[in-house]
Amino acid sequence: MAEMAAAGKEPEILFWVGCAGSFDERAQKITRDICKILQHVGISFAVLGTEESCTGDPAKRAGNEFLFQMQAMTNIQVLDAYNIKKIVTGCPHCFNTIKNEYPGLGGNYEVIHHSQLIQQLIDEGKLKAEGGESFKGKRITYHDPCYLGRGNNIYEAPRKALEVLDAELVEMKRCKSNGLCCGAGGAQMFKEPEKGKKDINIERMNDVLEAKAQVVAAACPFCMTMLSDGVKNENKEQEIQVLDIAEITVRANGL
Amino acid sequence: MIAQILFIIILAAAVYLFSKNAGRIRRNILLGKDTDRSDHPAMRWKTMAKIALGQTKMVKRPLAAVMHFFIYVGFIIINLEVMEIMIDGIFGSHRIFSKPLGSLYGLLIGGFEFLAILVLIACVVFLARRNILRLKRFRGVEMTEWPRSDANYILIIEILLMTAFLTMNAADHKLQLLNFGHYIKAGSFPVSSFLNSLLPNNANSLAIIERVCWWFHIVGILAFLNYLPYSKHFHILLAFPNTYYSNLHPKGEFTNMASVTNEVKAMLDPSFVPESPAEPARFGAKDVTDLTWKNLMEAYTCTECGRCTSVCPANITGKLLSPRKIMMDTRDRITEVGNNIDQFGKDHQDGKALLDNYISREELWACTTCNACVEACPVNINPLEIITEMRRYIVMEESQAPASLNNMFGNVENNGAPWKYSNADRLNWREGS
Known part of the structure; x- marks a missing residue:
């Protein structure tokens, strides 16, 4: 700047x-x-x-x-x-x-x-899903970040980026305003969790596995960390990818 | 005549006692700090109409929503009947609306009876969910003896009231068919007439049953009214103002503390003079009186349904935090503070506080501020605001944040990031692939 x-x-x-x-x-x-x-x-x-x-x-x-x-x-x-x-x-x-x-x-x-x-770029026709990796037929689910979803009522914009992919979009049991937190918000990212039965990102994995998603789309770097750790914990790194909406867009357009 | 006098005395006593207790709750709520919720009145009325009157947030759980709607509509509509009962009680009349309303009266009574039976069914279902199915939502550490009994008392009282109402109608109807005394024909009584065969045929016995049920019903309602201030059932009244005074900002937005703004501005610019130099008593909340009146109103509005706790990620994963407990603790504590004022005067200190005596630090630090509890509450209660205020007290007044968070604060302060990275490396992301 x-x-x-x-x-x-x-x-x-x-x-x-x-x-x-x-x-x-x-x-x-x-x-x-x-x-x-x-x-x-x-x-x-x-x-x-x-x-x-x-x-x-x-x-x-x-x-x-x-x-x-x-x-x-x-x-x-x-x-x-x-x-x-x-x-x-x-x-x-x-x-x-x-x-x-x-x-x-x-x-x-x-x-x-x-x-x-x-x-916005998709709506204006400036971005499509062409010329890159095909997501056709892939099962993709989207994890709502709390501060985008409940915090600011933005549920549709990230889904729009997935809708253009011609993929099989599935919602998790807890989605949109009912979405389950990844566990990182409220400064939890920077401390150990309080004692309990399990970690929140592990709990979230139930929803991911139940949705049988091959790709979990994220829109927040903290969710990214938590979800990736969750997938690792389940030993599903080969089967389930965690990708940001921006990464998916870039791949789909071959940028 | 004696009956009329007795009725008026009971009615006056009930109204007096209720106003006194409701007034105490109002006083307790106003022990909270000021917060301005007078903006956007049109939007506020709309929110209240949608959420309290229209119960739009209840539908997330359809069965509970339908059952609750029966009780809610039943409660409101049957109040028309209660109005007639009041007039009859005061003037010694009997079914005073029946003549002027004509055939409409019969329809109304029929409607009340259908609602009464729906209320009865809903209450039985609710009792079963709590006591036979033992739904997890109605359990939990904060659901001790009293909150669980409270819920059962409410449902049992409503069942008794509706039973008395229907039995009273049945006896009345039977007396009407016998052309007995002043029991004039007043409609077909579509629900209560099923009870006819259970009642005696003797007119005098029927008249006694009718009177006993009449008195039980109305005295029961007045007693129930006076139970409200001690019960979670107070939500039937406070849900309306509580939604009117809802937070209209996005849920992600936390308040900026004006008292801090003044200090920060003075630090950045030594010539800065704050507009209102009044120092706050303390940063954040240690006790209930550090919270706003809205937080306290919410505590009295909470009906302990547990939707908040059932969606709380911390609670789901077995942590101590339960947003419902935050609200119940706040109510218990402000009630205690109010009782202290009544007993020992305004300046009495009991050496207790909301923090530590009621809500533990472990609960507060388990919150992810995800707003699921706020979203879930059918009457727009915000437990997160209380949690944040208490964290503010722990951090800014006591400097007792967990060590890892203190490290994070140090990093933000020294290198502008929550991790220990040099600010000079901020553009290193350009170098990867």
Whole structure:
């Protein structure tokens, strides 16, 4: 972004990569795929790079409002300095925080999640499912991230990205507003779970196995980690793939 | 005449006692902190109409929804009949609406009777679900002796009331057919007439049965009214204001604490002067009085149906957390605080608090903030808000977050990410394939 600003240019959209998208090896692949989609359709975009910082989401959910607001206000200063108007995020947590919680602190942007971007591009005819890997006949299920689904009532956009695949789409028993959490939200990602009978992602595997899905579509880097670990735990890595909506789109279009 | 006086005394006492207890609950709710829920009145009325009146969130569980709908409609419509009973009781009349309403009256009574039998069936089904089928949703650590008895009492009282209502009608109808005394013909009594063969044929006995049932029914209703403030059944009243004052923001949005904003702004800009410099008593919630009045209203609205707990990922996987327990604990504690005020005065401290004495830290830290409980609640109760407020207290007032979360805070603060990665590496994702 700094380079773009130095050249006197403004991007159409800022891609908010997020901490997982920046540092988590698995999520880095999704980040690259989101970039591929943006480049493919010719949207000019920028990333903040080293000027990006945690949105404060995990701090806020864990009760550290001070840290959250420090992060939020610093980020708002950076975003406003670059005159950012529109943001796409690769993570529902970043999405929810910037979209819903930043306005109260003075940060007003049009924020979309990458699944919404993909939906828009499909609707506009700019993205199809051609020229790449065929998902025809594959059993695909979609796992609703809490902060996209219940948190912001976005259930259709990610499904739209799957509908164009000509695949066999199946819903899990607990889906949409009844979707079961992967277990990572509320800062659980950064701590050990409390003691109980089992871990939440293992519980979620019941639904995945029951749906007999070959592909579990995710739309959140934390869900990605939890679901991948769950599949590993069941020793089903050969049979079940966990892929982000962006990865599926990139594969289907051969980008 | 004596009957009239007795009736008026009972009615006045019931109304007085109920207003007193409802007033205490109102006072307890207002012990909570202020929060503004006066915006978007049109939207609020709509939410209330849809969720409380229309019960749209009940349909996720169809059988319970249908049964509950019978009881709900029965309760509301049969109140028309109760109005007549009140007037009759005060003025010593008998079925005062029957003459002016003519044949419509017979239809109405018929309708009430059908509803009464539906209510009866629904209550029996509900009792069976709780006590014979022993559904998991009605069990759980928080469902101790009292909450379970409370539910059974409610159902049994409703069964008794409906039985008295139908028996009263049957006796009345039989007396009408005998052309006895003031028992004028008032319709066909389509349901209660099935009871005719069970009743004696002697007119005097029938009149006694009719009167006993009449008194049992109305005194029972007044007693039930006074049971409400002590019971989970209070939801029949509070469901309406509680949905009116619903959170209208997306569920993912958590409140930004204004008291923190002032401090953060002052840190970032030393020349900043806050608009309202009043310092909050404390950050987050340790006790019920640190919560908002809306949180407390929700605690009194909760009818302990357990939909929240049955969808809670933490609870499903065997953790201690149960959103229903959060609400029940909040109610128990605010009731205790209210009782302390009544007994010992406003400033009494009993050395107890919602945190630790009622809700443990282990419960609070098990929450994934997934909003499943909030989504599931048929009357828009939000246990997550209470959990978050209590986490805020633990973190900001006590600095007692779990060590791993403190590490995460440290990482966010020092390198702008919840993990220990250098911010300089933020663009490393470009290098993979």
